[in-house]
Amino acid sequence: MFDQSTIVLADYEKVQSEAEQKNMRLSSRIVYEGTFDFDTYRDELEVAEENHQVGMKVLYENERVRVWRISLEPGDRVPFHTHRNPYIWICTDGTTGAHRENDGKEQHFDYHPDELDFLPIRPGEKLIHDLENIGDAKLGFIVVELLD
Numbered sequence: 001m002f003d004q005s006t007i008v009l010a011d012y013e014k015v016q017s018e019a020e021q022k023n024m025r026l027s028s029r030i031v032y033e034g035t036f037d038f039d040t041y042r043d044e045l046e047v048a049e050e051n052h053q054v055g056m057k058v059l060y061e062n063e064r065v066r067v068w069r070i071s072l073e074p075g076d077r078v079p080f081h082t083h084r085n086p087y088i089w090i091c092t093d094g095t096t097g098a099h100r101e102n103d104g105k106e107q108h109f110d111y112h113p114d115e116l117d118f119l120p121i122r123p124g125e126k127l128i129h130d131l132e133n134i135g136d137a138k139l140g141f142i143v144v145e146l147l148d
Contacts, residue, residue, distance in 0.1 A: 028091070028109040028110060028112070028115050028117075029110050030107050030108070030109055031096065031108050031109065032108035033105070033106070033107050033108075034106050035105060035106055036100050036104065036106040041080060041100070041130070044079050044080040044130070045080055045102055045128075048079075048080035048081060048082055048102060048128045049082050049126070049128065051079065051080065051081040051082060052081060052082055052083075052084070053081055054070075054081055054083060054087075054145070055069055055078065055141070055143055056068070056069055056070060056071060056078075057069045059142075063147065065144055065145060065146060065147060066144075066145040067142065067143070067144050068141075068143040068144075068145070069140075069141075069142060070131070070139075070140060070142075070143060071093070071139075071140045072097075072131070072132070072133035072138065072139040072140070073133065073138055074095075074133050074134075074135060074136055074137065074138075075132075076132070076133050076139075077098075077130055077131060077132035077133065078130055078131045078132075079130055080100075080102065080128060080129065080130045081128070081129070082126050082127070082128050083119070083126060083127040083128075083129075083145070084121065084125075084126050085121060085145045085146055085147055085148065086118070086119060086122075086145075086146045087118075087119055087121070087143055087144060087145045088116060088117070088118045088146075089116060089117055089119075089141045089143045089144075090114070090115075090116040090141060090142045090144075091111045091112060091113055091114065091115045091116065091140070092113060092140040092141060093113065093137070093138040093139055093140035094110070094111040094112040094113050094115070094137075094139065095110075095111065095135025095136065095137040095138065096108055096109070096111070096133075096134050096135035097109055097111055097131055097132060097133055097135065097139050098130075098131070098132040098134045099129055099130070099131055100129060100130050100132075101127070101128065101129045102128040102129070108134065111139060123148075
């Protein structure tokens with residue numbers, strides 16, 4: 001019989017290795033990996049490519065960067081949206097969050113304050129995903145988009 005925590009750790013190490021090959025660093029621990037039902041989010045997914053609102057509020061913007069604030073109470077979520085620019089996220093308030101991508105993959109992460117990651121989205125690439133607070137405390141991030 002397999003221990004689920006061992007499987008998740010092995011999956012995390014594989015994902016981390018793949019991330020490092022792209023000069024990324026995953027700092028949050030994956031606690032679940034699976035798939036989700038597309039029908040639940042069909043309407044959002046159909047318009048996700050046009051949605052570039054990655055947070056609740058723009059704190060600062062100029063021609064080089066855009067800084068967002070994300071603050072999610074338990075059960076709140078940021079709808080599916082598209083990233084076309086490289087970005088850095090910094091966790092300000094930690095708990096468990098669900099992250100779903102448009103390829104059907106769903107991952108849950110245990111986020112902790114001061115964790116961060118850099119996602120080097122290259123020209124012509126995009127990342128479509130959502131974010132949901134599935135924990136029992138506030139989940140918060142500062143997201144810094146590097147603009148063209």
